[in-house]
Amino acid sequence: MEMANVTFEYLPGTPLAHTALTDINLTISEGDFIALVGPTGSGKSTLIQHLNGLLTPTSGSLSFRGRRVGVDVSPLELRREIGLIFQFPESQLFEHTVADDIGFGLRRQGLTGPEVASRVENALLQVGLDYAHYAQRSPFSLSGGEQRLVAIAGVLAMRPRFLVLDEPTSGLDARGKAAIFDCLDRLNSDGVAILMVTHSMDEVAESARRIIVLNEGKIVLDDKPERIFAHASFLRGIGLDIPKAAELVYKLREKGFEIELDSVSVRSVVDSVAAAVKERCAN
């Protein structure tokens, strides 16, 4: 997936005109796990809606596997390959049963009976819900976290190769968040590229292998997590946090500890801090 010089303006030609994205250049490869962060109003939602053709750039172009979106490949085809999950996706549930709701997109594609059933079962499995227990229940009788997993399953049933999520964990409790991340990690290790919009830097630190920082409609940073968080004061300046684990490392470095940092996940930070402390005690 490639975006070249994409600019997008809302309501062009009226007094309410507003440029949401300016000159975005972005390449997303198979198997990527990207976190898209940025303060409120920085254009994150606008950006991801371009990825599956819901919005068309005012200028610039998008291509998917070398084919121009809107020229060589229609938005409809694009949406089969690229699954987009909006914020609070549970608000899109509408069918009588969980199975029917997940199968909605498949039936729209013209698939029938056994194929739909097996894909639905598979999608439920992917989000970690038991088919026998959930399939015939009404989606409205489930808890918020379960509803969200069902909504995500509805997109996974289409078997996208690239999954885009807008704040998939907002409003969920710790267990709900963990369920979502388990699911995303599993998908990613099966080769599905993932791009998620998030506010929580601690979540970013755990899973993402690449972070894109958006501010005022422009990409300001695009790098590996451990390098991104070296710009701590810049990030704070535009209203973003840095993960607690990374913060600990930087504070210890200020105190003279020599800590190597090749990942900002809690586990690897614990290991490198332990190693540094051990070394200092040995001296």
Next chain:
Amino acid sequence: MRFGLTIGEYYPVDSPVHALDPRVKILLVLVFTIAVFAVVNFSGLTAAAALIVGVALVSRVPIRLAVKGVRPLLYLLALTFIIHLFTGAKPWIELGPLHISVPGARSGALVGIRLVILVVGAAFLTLTSTPIELTDAIESLLAPLKKVRVPAHEIAMMMTIALRFIPTLAAETDKIVKAQASRGARFESSNPVTRARSFIPVLVPLFLSVFRRADELAEAMEARAYRGGEGRTRMRRLEMKGRDVLTLISATAVFAGLAWFGRLPLV
């Protein structure tokens, strides 16, 4: 879904028309409507159109936005004109099997143009006043009717809430449509039955959300001890200034002149 200004939506610029008391604007639209109905010649309608262009210039609202409101009326206009064309009086023009009435063509054109002028004129009311200003104005204008038990405050409150939720629900609809499109829904089928069915995945979540919002709003209002109109004071008070009164009187005089001119035996 489309973005942007819908017909007659508030157009935010500063102008003398925007600054006018909304009550004056409502009253003037009423007077203008009566005047335009009194007009029975084309010269009068031309004068009315000229007045609208004048208002458009002063209000700095592109007249194109006001004219957009006519589009949904086009069928109605065409139908009215055709009915007038074939049901008028003598003299008749015979075009093969068709009998066309000359006075019918004239009155059809008059009615059509009159309707366009009214719609475009009225559009400037909503283009230059915010919905809140309008509901405040309606409450204020209906206030005398409270004596005969017309619930003016409640009517205005209902209108305010309805208007307030239009953009919210539009955004919500947009979001649900996009979410369902992302999972493979299509809305552009040419078969009307398929097309109507394709909106079920949008309507069910939308209704759920409307009821949830209504519930939450009612609770929030009760939590703030809202009890309706009696004895309430307001944050924004409508104040009729000298300029407003002057505009009301002079514009009413102009519209009276328009009605008089429109009844002269001209073309």
